[in-house]
Amino acid sequence: MSEDCLFCKIISGDIPSNKVYSDEHVYAFHDINPAAPTHILVIPRKHLHNVAASEGEDEALLGKLLLAANKIATQEGLEEDGFRYVINTNDNGGQTVYHLHLHILGGRQMTWPPG
Numbered sequence: 071m072s073e074d075c076l077f078c079k080i081i082s083g084d085i086p087s088n089k090v091y092s093d094e095h096v097y098a099f100h101d102i103n104p105a106a107p108t109h110i111l112v113i114p115r116k117h118l119h120n121v122a123a124s125e126g127e128d129e130a131l132l133g134k135l136l137l138a139a140n141k142i143a144t145q146e147g148l149e150e151d152g153f154r155y156v157i158n159t160n161d162n163g164g165q166t167v168y169h170l171h172l173h174i175l176g177g178r179q180m181t182w183p184p185g
Contacts, residue, residue, distance in 0.1 A: 072117045072169070075117055075167075075168070075169050076167050076169070077111075077113050077117075077167055077169035077171065078117055078169060080097070080099065080113075081097050081113070081115055087099035087100075088100040090110050090142055090145075090146075091112070091138060091141065091142050091145070093134075093138065094115070095114060095115055095116075095131060095134045095135075095138075096112060096113070096114060096115065096134055096135055096138040097112075097113055097115055098110055098111065098112040098113070098138065098139075098142055098174075099111055101173070105173075105175060106175040106176060106177050106178050106180075107176070107177030107178055108146050108148060108153070108174065108175065108176040108177040109173065109174070109175055110142055110146070110173070110174040111171045111172070111173060111174075112135060112138055112139045112142065112171065112172040112173075112174060113135075113169060113170065113171045113172075114131050114134075114135055114170055116128075116131060117169055118169065118170040119168050119169070119170070120157075120158075120159045120160060120165055120168065120170050121157050121159055121170055122159050122160070123170070124170070135170075135172055136155075136172070139155060139172050139174055142174060143174055143176065146174070146176065148174070148176035148177070151176070151177075152176070152180075153174060153175060153176035153180075154173075154174075154175045154176070154180045154184075155172055155173065155174060155175075156172070156173040156175065156184070157170070157171070157172050157173070158173075
């Protein structure tokens with residue numbers, strides 16, 4: 071856990087969130103500035119700066135992150151119509167909070183290219 075990380079503070083309960091899912095490895099909550107009707111952030115409890123900072127020891131955790139996102143997408147009723155996962159990495163990739171997080175976006179037609 072990083073003491074100055076916004077998402078670590080959300081995981082610890084120091085900052086409130088609208089929780090959607092939680093287990094021993096992953097925490098998920100509604101984005102406070104949604105870009106789609108359904109916009110959920112899925113984050114590992116372990117602080118990782120971003121996906122590029124992950125290493126071999128994080129292989130199982132990355133799998134757990136994706137499988138949790140699948141459960142959440144199904145739970146939110148997004149599976150039939152479709153949804154998008156986004157992981158932004160560093161400044162040019164659009165990352166604004168430097169704790170690995172996966173966006174689940176759904177509830178509307180997604181466009182391409184995305185940004």
